[in-house]
Amino acid sequence: MPATISVADAAARFEAFQRLGLNLDMTRGKPCAEQLDLSGELLSAPGAAGRANDGSDTRNYGGLEGLSEARRLLADLLSVDAAAVVVGDNASLSLMYDTFSEAMHRGVPGGEGPWPRATRVLCPVPGYDRHFGLAAHLGCELVSVEMTTEGPDLDQVRALVADDPAVKAIFCVPRYSNPTGVTYSDEIVEGLANMPTAATDFRIVWDNAYAVHHLYDDEVPLADILAACRAAGVADRVLAFGSTSKVTLPGSGICALAASPANREWFLANRAMRTIGPDKINQLRHAQLLPDAGAVRAHMRRHAEIIRPKFEAVDAILDAELGGLGIATWSRPRGGYFIDLDTRDGCARDVVALAGRCGVKLTPAGATFPYGQDPRDRNIRVAPTFPPMDELRQAAEILALAIVLIAAERDLLESL
């Protein structure tokens, strides 16, 4: 039985917030200052030493694959063998961009030349706007696929890849997905590895951006896609990516590709055209801060202690304001950086605009869909990590009030 609410009261509270002239930003999954402080050592590292484990001078040119100690760190992060890892600079997005760019220029192993202009890319929705943006920028056609609570809808994916050789790739954020928080089930991982594809050069872009970003001690497991693809005889099908962006410092971290020998060779041959080597000193800094898997785990627990209360505060406020009204649903993620909220159909854009009039900046409605178009206009990505707790509480309350007020406009409420 639905709860009831006083719309007049909500409007009055909303107006009171408006008079405060707030400026609250929940647009992006940015760590807050306290999180960045956890990596303060990086600001004076590596100190005097500039030598890598292999004795090389990290200050000079070279070392395209990355230092062995940095490869090991990223391998720990991604739960893969260090031998599978190539280390890059501060943005795994760049590695993904370059992957698509090179595929469009020259093709990938197993293919017959450049990907065509009419390349189609599968986009589980809601998903990460920057994935969609880079593929569209390079001329690919974006094809939406529904997300389920287990990962992308495998029946849809199978049907799309089975007959059309122009379907060349799928974007996946397999753990604590952006924005749904879903971690792919073993069945989905196996299904992606084993499905027949018309394209001989199909690629799973496995953006494991939240690989170790647990909010709770019950870490949600994720199957090993590289192993699954190897076992399925399609080792080259997957390119896995990750970074320390939300482990250490977002602008100054290190990132990695993990892939099959053929894919690594291809990647490095391309990379050699655009750089003589990565920033190895920054790799050394990271290896010093996080010398082993235990250090990573401890470090990520400290992150969780800072941001878990923020996720829980937003959830509590949404629950108090919206629980039982039937006008919104939202996720309670076990990791990652987002709360995924659905209004009733046709309300998201107006809710975001209304919250904006109170000084609350949210990710634009639609951003989580290809071309910025949410066909049901209901999805809102909430990023609770960056604002201080008091601002976050205000922002969450304003968001809830905006949902109520838009729902009232639409006569979606049983109101007092």
Add this chain to the structure above:
Amino acid sequence: MPATISVADAAARFEAFQRLGLNLDMTRGKPCAEQLDLSGELLSAPGAAGRANDGSDTRNYGGLEGLSEARRLLADLLSVDAAAVVVGDNASLSLMYDTFSEAMHRGVPGGEGPWPRATRVLCPVPGYDRHFGLAAHLGCELVSVEMTTEGPDLDQVRALVADDPAVKAIFCVPRYSNPTGVTYSDEIVEGLANMPTAATDFRIVWDNAYAVHHLYDDEVPLADILAACRAAGVADRVLAFGSTSKVTLPGSGICALAASPANREWFLANRAMRTIGPDKINQLRHAQLLPDAGAVRAHMRRHAEIIRPKFEAVDAILDAELGGLGIATWSRPRGGYFIDLDTRDGCARDVVALAGRCGVKLTPAGATFPYGQDPRDRNIRVAPTFPPMDELRQAAEILALAIVLIAAERDLLESL
């Protein structure tokens, strides 16, 4: 009147070197360890502070254009306005690569869509192998243009660009050119800015890699190509690049694009697709180490004090061994990283191979030409900065002996 030499004596000395089992590397323009020590402060910077001049937290995401203090530093380096500068990460080569890549994907301002597969790129020769490599990788056709002592042969360039709209770009290293050491004269700079081009979207790739890399106090002047192109009404024609790779630390420096407003807007729109921002902490480090133009100048003088004796030692040895024999000529550069050596036609490949049998690694003969093919097989790029002085002297002597012995094989010598 030609000098004479004892080939038997040269052969005996060469064999003596062979017995030493040397391993001497003159392949690449790499700074030596003493040069890297000049930037030792970077290894513990920025210390506790993570704030930029504008108050922003450099540790977090964002700031695609770069910190204002880093833009000012690169502007000083490139002798341009800070407003024209966008700061990148550790490799200006990557900025050039991305420029060509985006041009081939989507085109550049002033053009009518993507550059065609048959894009032709002018390559002054001898030149920088990585320039040629990246353009060829992306499918461009490389077209050689002769270098003169003033810069590329302007008559050749003018003829090539005047009628063929597929000629889209020219690579230039305008100061202390790699490998010739030539600095472009004012007439060449003006000529490049003012020449009519069939392509409306022609680009001068102005790789000012050695902008402040003087070996002597009489700094060779270079005209301002951005101003010249503006004055000629073709402000978008030039994209200038530079970096701190041979100012601070080669693998861990910062780089820049300097360009017109339309080119910057284009570049940043593309950049936003592949990254959320550069490594701003590394920009802050650099701004701390080199706070103003005077600091840059003092820093580069210290570099010159370390490497000038190396250039002069190689020159002295080549002069002592080869002077007056008529079998080799070489440059005496006033800056940059290379001595450019020409043997008699048809000898370079064999000289490099022979020196290699004594453990001296040289840049492969031909590398300074498109597709690695020197049509006269005479050009050898000598990189004297990296080896310690005693090894450098040995390597130079071995190189000279190899030139003598190959010349003797070819009956090019008046020998005793």
